[in-house]
Amino acid sequence: MGTSHDEGRQGEAYVPLVLNSEGYRKKFYIESYGCAMNFSDSEIVASILNDNGFGATRNFEEADLVLLNTCSIREKAEQTVRSRLHIFRQVKRSRPGMLIGVLGCMAERLKEKFLQEERLVDMVVGPDAYRTLPALIEEAGTGQKAVNVLLSREETYADISPVRLDSNGVAAFVSIMRGCNNMCSFCVVPFTRGRERSRDAVSIVRECQDLFAGGYREVTLLGQNVDSYYWIDESADLVVTFASLLEKVASIDPLLRVRFSTSHPKDITDEVLYTMARHENICRYIHLPVQSGSTRILQLMNRTYTREWYLAKIDRIKTILPGCGLSTDIITGFCSETEEDHQDTLSLMKYARYDMSYMFFYSERPGTLAARRYKDDIPEETKRRRLDEVVKLQNRLSLESNREDIGKTFEILVEGDSKKSAEDWRGRNTQNKVVIFPKADGSYQKGDYVRVKVEDCTGATLIGRALLH
Numbered sequence: 001m002g003t004s005h006d007e008g009r010q011g012e013a014y015v016p017l018v019l020n021s022e023g024y025r026k027k028f029y030i031e032s033y034g035c036a037m038n039f040s041d042s043e044i045v046a047s048i049l050n051d052n053g054f055g056a057t058r059n060f061e062e063a064d065l066v067l068l069n070t071c072s073i074r075e076k077a078e079q080t081v082r083s084r085l086h087i088f089r090q091v092k093r094s095r096p097g098m099l100i101g102v103l104g105c106m107a108e109r110l111k112e113k114f115l116q117e118e119r120l121v122d123m124v125v126g127p128d129a130y131r132t133l134p135a136l137i138e139e140a141g142t143g144q145k146a147v148n149v150l151l152s153r154e155e156t157y158a159d160i161s162p163v164r165l166d167s168n169g170v171a172a173f174v175s176i177m178r179g180c181n182n183m184c185s186f187c188v189v190p191f192t193r194g195r196e197r198s199r200d201a202v203s204i205v206r207e208c209q210d211l212f213a214g215g216y217r218e219v220t221l222l223g224q225n226v227d228s229y230y231w232i233d234e235s236a237d238l239v240v241t242f243a244s245l246l247e248k249v250a251s252i253d254p255l256l257r258v259r260f261s262t263s264h265p266k267d268i269t270d271e272v273l274y275t276m277a278r279h280e281n282i283c284r285y286i287h288l289p290v291q292s293g294s295t296r297i298l299q300l301m302n303r304t305y306t307r308e309w310y311l312a313k314i315d316r317i318k319t320i321l322p323g324c325g326l327s328t329d330i331i332t333g334f335c336s337e338t339e340e341d342h343q344d345t346l347s348l349m350k351y352a353r354y355d356m357s358y359m360f361f362y363s364e365r366p367g368t369l370a371a372r373r374y375k376d377d378i379p380e381e382t383k384r385r386r387l388d389e390v391v392k393l394q395n396r397l398s399l400e401s402n403r404e405d406i407g408k409t410f411e412i413l414v415e416g417d418s419k420k421s422a423e424d425w426r427g428r429n430t431q432n433k434v435v436i437f438p439k440a441d442g443s444y445q446k447g448d449y450v451r452v453k454v455e456d457c458t459g460a461t462l463i464g465r466a467l468l469h
């Protein structure tokens with residue numbers, strides 16, 4: 001679901017595909033918050049812990065090591081983590097040997113507070129320091145406070161094979177880069193995750209090949225700004241751009257679907273769009289965060305594009321990739337946003353006709369450019385009211401978009417049972433829309449491609465029947 005926050009997954013506990021704690025000396029429990037990047041990082045952490053004698057548990061009360069992989073993007077995400085830490089702290093009273101650690105973006109931001117002031121945790125580990133976890137665990141085990149929040153210019157964990165989270169055995173995330181060099185004024189990511197660096201393309205392609213061989217049928221290439229992927233293959237004296245990386249991954253097998261997230265509107269190139277057009281297995285779906293429809297606000301946000309430039313990009317996508325699914329991120333109530341600016345966001349949404357959006361109201365983050373330069377002057381009530389209007393409009397657009405699909409036939413990759421009924425399969429079409437159809441329509445299983453004709457819909461789901469081949 002993109003690098004943006006999938007609210008349904010917040011606080012999800014890590015469980016590997018096969019829960020097997022035999023052969024491990026100790027047990028770890030990890031909960032993840034924030035974007036897909038963090039969930040993907042938890043899989044790397046799990047791999048490092050497995051190699052060091054820790055098996056996963058889904059019950060924190062029996063864990064020797066409890067970890068929270070945290071997010072700093074909005075204040076609310078931080079509050080949730082804090083309240084979880086207080087619960088873990090209580091359990092620790094009766095199990096003093098249990099270690100509690102904070103990983104990820106909040107570790108970078110709040111190390112002193114967590115360790116010294118509030119004494120909530122035993123370990124604080126930043127996103128580039130997971131390789132040092134075994135040493136930090138040892139240090140914390142002796143009663144010392146263990147910290148490593150150093151950011152790196154090189155770390156990509158390229159050689160670590162992530163232990164897949166209890167996904168569905170069909171779709172997996174593959175991290176292709178870390179950090180971010182853009183300085184969007186509202187955003188804390190460049191401070192918490194450091195400079196942008198791209199992962200070795202050879203290891204990315206190998207990981208995708210291994211996933212395909214292991215039965216996976218979809219990979220989502222992940223980064224904060226995937227279009228600026230850039231890696232030099234010194235052995236061949238070749239530059240690998242995002243477009244060429246996409247080409248390599250798509251060429252693994254036509255049965256492997258390829259998705260990616262997130263694109264920055266300023267960086268997505270025609271070359272990427274044409275590469276998508278050439279490969280049917282690169283999904284017809286682009287997540288293109290706009291943040292605001294007002295050029296004035298976009299400038300204050302330091303997004304480096306105007307409303308018109310963004311709209312021209314949307315036109316380009318629709319020309320090169322007809323029928324491409326589109327989604328976005330929107331922030332309401334950024335510093336100095338007027339009603340007119342807000343109306344610009346609503347009208348841009350109508351023009352782009354997004355199938356889906358992640359929508360937030362502005363939350364000032366300490367240390368960001370906006371916090372230093374601008375006044376957070378829109379009352380919360382107004383931020384929320386504007387957010388409500390944006391959400392209502394998006395709900396209408398999603399429903400309209402889904403209604404247009406009634407009568408159409410799509411190829412669906414089956415991911416598992418429908419959330420509402422075990423009698424139905426759930427999958428997605430290339431545009432990333434969720435499609436439900438009855439299991440009784442044929443003998444299918446997870447990982448199969450099925451042609452489904454849409455007969456009905458809700459705002460969030462297409463409902464159809466499988467067509468016999």
Ligand code: SAM
Nearest residue numbers: 004035186187224262289329330360361362363
């Ligand atoms: N790198 C991606 C991009 O540029 O589109 C997104 C990264 S961020 C993890 C996901 C989304 O969180 C952003 O697109 C933005 O809409 C939202 N966000 C970031 N900082 C925020 C803030 N201070 N207040 C509210 N929403 C914020």
Ligand code: SF4
Nearest residue numbers: 180182184187189224
């Ligand atoms: Fe944050 Fe902007 Fe980087 Fe996205 S591109 S992570 S919003 S600074």
